[in-house]
Amino acid sequence: MKIEPQHVVSLTYDLYVNQQDGTEALVESATQEQPLTFLYGAGQMLPKFEEHLSTLSxxxxxxFKLSAEDAYGEYNDEAVTNLPKEMFDGTDMPEVGSVLPLQDNQGNRFQGQVVSVVEDSVIVDLNHPMAGQELHFKGGIINVRPANPEELSHGHAHGPDGHHDH
Structure with a gap:
């Protein structure tokens, strides 16, 4: 079956990114046993990722490769910020490398990775972990099926066969 909007797509993929030495490293996979399953055209995936799948069955x-611009954006130095240490009163100081769940004044949730802890603040990088990187996807389409009414109303797939995986 051909991939179309309002269809549930299950696929496998290997995601590679370029290393400093020019080689590609595998950073993420979806397998036959645990495929990526999503409602095509619902805005859950990167738009250019879906565009590359649009002719497949x-x-x-x-x-295919996605440029940084078409993936998670270029790395933004201004997205590295200082959080006052007072924010962490009563909790353990975060460790360098840990990922903090954060929320802005509008209630939007996002994550920041701790870059360093200095005298009076915690320095956090708010860039997506894959910002500034070209993404190379290799994989295959396992299954394409029309979404059921519940999936369409919820705006997401409920597993490869249309049932909840709970």
Whole structure:
């Protein structure tokens, strides 16, 4: 079946990013046993990722690259910020490398990775972990099926066969 909006797509993929030495490293995978399953056209995936899949059908393979601009954006030095240490009163000081769940004044949730802890503040990088990187996807389409009414009303897939995986 061909991929179309309001269809549930299950696929496998290997995601590679470039290393400093020019080689590609595998950073993420979805397997036959645990495929990526999503409602196509619902805005859950990167738009350019979906665009590359738009002509495919069940059984097709794919191999494409997304520029940083089309993926998670260029790395933004201004997205590194200082959080006052007072924010962490009563809790353990976060460790360098840990990821903090944060929320802005509008209630939007996002994550920041702790870069360093200095005298009076915690320095956090709010860039997406894959910002500034070209993403190379290789994989295959396992299944394409029309979404059921519940999935369409919820705006997301309920597992490869249409049932909750709970």
């Amino acid at each position: 069940t059984g097709d393979n794919f191999d």
